[in-house]
Amino acid sequence: MTDERREPGRYDVPLDVAGPDVEPALRNGHRRTARRAAVGDPRDEPDTAATDEPVPTPERRPAAPAPATEGAGRAATAPRKKAAPKKAAPGRAATGSAPPGGPAVADRPGDPWDRRVAGGLAFLRRRLSGDYEVDEFGFDPDLTGAVFHPLLRLLYRDWFRTEVFGLEHVPDSGAGLVVGNHSGTVALDALILSAALHDQHPARRYLRLLGADLVFRMPVVSEIARKTGGTVACNPDAERLLGTGELVGVFPEGFKGVGKLYADRYKLQRFGRGGFVSAALRTGTPIVPVAIVGGEEIYPMLADIKPLARLLKLPYFPVTPTFPWLGPLGMVPLPSKWLIQFCPPIPTAHLTDSADDPLVVFNIADQVRETIQHTLYELLERRPDPFGP
Amino acid sequence: MTPGDTSGAPGVVVVTGVGRYLGAHVAARLATDPRIQRVIGVDPTSPGPEVTDLLDRVERVRLDLGSLGGLLADLEVDAVVHLALVSAPDPQHGGRSAMKDQNVIGTMQLLAACQRAPRLRKLVVRSSTAAYGASFRDPAVFTEETEPREVPRGGFGRDILDIEGYVRGFRRRRPDVTATVLRFAPFIGSTADTTLTRYFAQPLVPTVFGRDPRLQFVHFDDALEVLHRSIVEEHPGTYNVAGPGVLSLSQAIRRAGRVAVPVLEPGLSGAAALARNLGFGRYGLDQVDLFVHGRVVDTTRLEREYGFTPRSTAAAFEDFIRAHHGGSLLTRGQLAAAEQLVLEGIRQVRATMEERQ
Incomplete structure (x- = not known):
């Protein structure tokens, strides 16, 4: 440190090194010290x-x-602090064996x-x-920070022009359960949400996403999901993550939300059995509803070829204006304008004993659902043109 | 009077499977404990040359598990440690059917004998984290309460489920006996020789394409410590025994300086079968499942009840690497040197360019 x-x-x-008669290695400002070389x-x-x-330019985020x-x-400072202890032990040891005389930088x-x-x-x-270190869920912050988030940053900042509101509702420390609406044929919204939250939240929090088991059946995809902090959506995992003070992201609509037709856009689907609520209640974690606008237009699903989906064992087989007609080009998401609004948290600490009371669970699930639905309508009014600036 | 009466440590201990690596080490370790009067090692075959010198303080009995009943009663045995499990079929010794005989039938016979042993107070059974099976809907971390969602495909996993089922039955019938079931993560260490250590010792390591399972190991010495404590202390129940922390397979391979060779999963199952038939490598569906799903367990209960934390998975693996560094293709030093070389090259090119200007 x-x-x-x-x-x-x-x-x-x-300013004082650039003398013309200094030997070349030192002239261009490379200050070589024993400490740094070591x-x-x-x-x-x-x-x-x-x-x-993302250096926030004022004209991009007026709100x-x-x-x-x-x-x-x-x-600018946070990741350094995070990274320093992480590689302190093995990283230093490894570089310690490097040729000592050579300039390190x-x-x-x-x-x-x-x-x-x-x-x-x-x-x-x-x-x-x-x-590098991997946690018990397979989360690899090193890889996520260096590879996945920069890629997603291009997508959410430059392609989707995402604006995020209400970040103050996401706790700076301790557990939180972020519950959002799912959309977009391909569940990009989860990734965008996690990257935007990590970049723009003052505490640079990682969102630990809970994914359907289909995600974890697929090779490659499953490992990307795990390495970016995701895990299977089940109560033991959710409670374990919340119990260790992580920020967990869940989309209770599941495939019903992702795979709905364009005609049904921004209409929240059924919220399953409310397992996410009981996980929050059991751990006394506040629930932060989040409304995401923009995801529905990236791959507008015009039809669902059910027999083909059954054949491929997928929950749906989408037909969009570009897919499958344009082949791989159809995989490029349309550049819609995204708005993400975090809503005030719903405290649950006083309801820890009611985790097994279905009525309480359903009531809270309904409350979350209503909040997200209303916020979606508000955001849609603020964004008259889905592909606007 | 037996020395066990005061300290809680048993006087006479029977260890099964002393002909194998783990059994021999456990028996030898128990024999050095002054609180334990007699250690009797039981194995149907005579121990191999690599373990015989360990066993000079252990009374050895060549006995089938089926005829153990008389021994337990005659010698007034206080505790039984059941370690005679085979984790992979050995084509030279009867293959899978012999493995199942030994694991499942052997355990049944042992438990039947234990049930009729009046003096028996303690039973310790070696199990494995394979008891959690492998499924895509599995939680990331298994606690002792997690039920397997799917019956494992591999023979060892199925045997383990059967064995634990029999121990549950035994617990019901003999509630006076302290039964401890230890679910061990794969053993690793500088000297241990297991399927997994042989796997990591190869220079080119086959992996499943698109899968990077989370693995946990337990250091062999820590496993011995836990087994020892289970005998001399009272720890009824089922415990996960693993090193805290996780290594992903790719990370472990890189740390060991090996090179991963990804194979498509159907291909890997076929290749494993082929290798088995050709007589080298003993990978089965157990290993394939492990390398697709990974397996991580919660060790809080062990740490709380035993007051003992095994060294971390990373540390245990580090110990293994130190003993097997011979086969590594890519060491940390080489990588660091390469990095320096590139940086130095860039620096020199830049310096010459600036001098020309």
Whole structure:
């Protein structure tokens, strides 16, 4: 942690070194110290992540300027703090065996590309030698932060122009159950929600998504889901995550929500058996309803070929204006405008004893459902043109 | 008077399966405990050369589990440790049917003998986390209460379910006997030789394409410690025994400096069968299921009741790597050196370019 304090000065280009007669290696501002050479790897991926940070431009987010800028300001420092202890033990040990004399950091510390190259290499080395931590659900923050979130950032920020409101309703620490509406034929909304929440929430919280078991049946997809923090939607997992103070994201509509026709857009489907409510009640976790507008237009589902779906053992087989006509091109989501609104949390701490009372559970599920539905209508009024700016 | 009367430790202990690695080590360890008067090792075959010198303080009886009844009564046995389980079919010793004979029928016979042993106070049975089966709807972490959602495809998993069923029946019939069931994660360590250690010792390691299971290991020495405590202390019930923490398979392979070779799942089952038939490798559906689903258990109950925390999965695996570093293709040092090399190269190219300007 002592390194962190020196952080701000690290990439300053020193004004006093650039004498013309200095030997070349030192002239371009590379301050070589024993300490830095020993530490070896630079502040790898957090730096790239920080430079890729969504710097909220005021014209993009007119509604929530103050919390957003604050979020980004902290965002620059938060990942470093997180990353430092994580790789302290194995990472340092590994680089300790590196040739001691060689300069550890690429030249020109001020140049972002140098840092990116160095960060990328360090990331690769870490991945290839297995020097990262995975939690018991398979969540890999290193990979999520360095690969998946930057990709999703392009999607939610630049492609969908997502605006997020009501982030103050998401707790800064401790457990929370975020309950949203599901939509869009392909459940991109869950991924967008988790990436946007992590980027824009001041505490940079990870959303641990609960997914259908179909997700975990599919090779590759299942592992991406686990590595980004997802797990199977079942009460033991939900309660375990909530019990350890995680922020859990759940979409109780399930496939009924994702696979509904475009004609039914923004009409909440049935909320299953309310298992999410009993998980929240058992752990006394507040429920944060969230309404997501924009997901319905990305793959507008015009028809569902049920026999083909049965044949492929899928819950539905979508026909959209572009799929399957355009083949792989039909997989490109339409660039709709997204609005995400978090609603005030519903406290459940006083209802811990009623977790097995179906009436209480159904009432809360209904309350959550109503809240999301009303907020969806409000957001839709604010967004007259689904593909607007 | 037996020494066990005061300390809670039993006087006479029977250990089954002393001809095998785990049984021999447990018997040897119990024999060094001064609280235990006699340790009797039972095995139908004479122990292999690699374990015989461990067993010089253990009384050995060559006996089939079926004829154990007389022994338990005659020697006034206080405790039985049942370790004679086979985790993978061995084509040289009868294959799957012999494995099932040993696991299921052997356990039935042992429990039948135990039920008729009047002095018996303690029964410790080795089980496995394979008892949780493998299903896509499984929770990420199994607690002792989790019921398997699907009957496992692999023979060992099915045997384990049967064995635990028989122990449940035994508990009902002999409530006066403290029955401990230990569900062990796969053993690993510097000396242990198991299907999984042989798997990780190869330079090229086959994996299932598109799957990166979460694995847990328990260090062999910690497993011995838990077994020892189960005998000398009172811990009725079922316990998960695993190192806290998780390694994903790809991570474990990389840490070991091996190279993963992803194989499509149907291909892997076929390849495993082929390898079995050719006589090398003993991978079965048990291993394929493990490598598709992964298996992570909650060890809170063990830590609370035993007051003992096994070393973490990562630490146990580290110990294994240290003993098997010979086969690694890609070490950390090499990777770090490569990284330095690239960085140095970039720096030099840049320096020369700037000098030209």
